[in-house]
Amino acid sequence: MNYAEDYLSFLFHFHGTRDYFECHEILEEYWKETAPKERDSHWVGLIQIAVALYHDRRGNKKGAARTLSKALSNLHSKKTELLKLGLDPERLFKLLEDTHERMLSPKPYESINLPISDQSLIEKCQSMCLHEGYIWGADSDMANSSIVDKHLMRDRSDVISERARQLSLRKTRMEDRP
Numbered sequence: 001m002n003y004a005e006d007y008l009s010f011l012f013h014f015h016g017t018r019d020y021f022e023c024h025e026i027l028e029e030y031w032k033e034t035a036p037k038e039r040d041s042h043w044v045g046l047i048q049i050a051v052a053l054y055h056d057r058r059g060n061k062k063g064a065a066r067t068l069s070k071a072l073s074n075l076h077s078k079k080t081e082l083l084k085l086g087l088d089p090e091r092l093f094k095l096l097e098d099t100h101e102r103m104l105s106p107k108p109y110e111s112i113n114l115p116i117s118d119q120s121l122i123e124k125c126q127s128m129c130l131h132e133g134y135i136w137g138a139d140s141d142m143a144n145s146s147i148v149d150k151h152l153m154r155d156r157s158d159v160i161s162e163r164a165r166q167l168s169l170r171k172t173r174m175e176d177r178p
Contacts, residue, residue, distance in 0.1 A: 001118060006030035007085065011125045014050065015113055016134035020057070023050035042081040045074035049096070049114075057109045057140060065103040072096050086118030111139045 006026050013022045024047050031043035038044070048071035056064035072093065075082065079089040092115050099112055116122050126136040 001084075001086065001120070003086065003121060003124075004030065008124065008128065010046065010050075011114070011116075011121070012128045012132070012134075015125060015136050016129035016132065016138075018111060018138075018140040020050040020054035023047075024054070040074055040077075042075060042078040042085070045071045045078060048074065052099075052103070053109075053112070056103055059109075061103050065100055068096060068100045068103060072100065083117075086116050086121040088115040088117040091115035109140070113137050 006029070010023050010027050010030075013019045013026065027043055027047045027050070031038075031041055031047065035041045035043060048067050052064045052068035052071060055061075055067060075089075075096075076093065082089040082092060095112060095115060099110075102110065116125075122136075129136040
């Protein structure tokens with residue numbers, strides 16, 4: 001089976017680098033290119049899993065549980081799409097339900113591995129990890145702030161500039177009104 005490169009990259013980061021922020025970025029871009037109007041797309045569900053784990057790893061259990069609950073709601077009606085992605089839907093739902101239950105408890109973050117049923121997909125992703133120096137399925141490095149606190153380290157200058165530009169436009173429009 002052929003899988004989109006962005007999906008392969010998502011799996012590489014999810015199970016290799018454990019960079020859930022990057023998982024979110026990759027799949028969000030792909031989703032916007034392939035199904036931008038579909039807010040209930042299976043891509044959104046996978047993005048929500050990564051976001052939930054990012055929050056959980058940082059100790060935001062409430063936000064993590066809420067986001068994972070949304071992912072579960074989304075993905076329960078997407079079994080066919082999940083199968084096409086080489087995932088085992090029933091095992092995925094059980095894993096996510098168990099993870100959600102853990103998030104609601106005082107138990108700490110735990111890395112999870114998505115239940116991939118396509119052996120060739122696993123082998124492809126393992127090869128990607130080996131090539132980049134990562135171990136497929138290894139636990140998150142909780143001391144690695146570059147993945148744990150990634151949102152604090154990103155360059156947001158373009159976002160800040162755009163907000164300033166929009167504010168300036170609004171002010172100009174207000175001044176131009178009679």
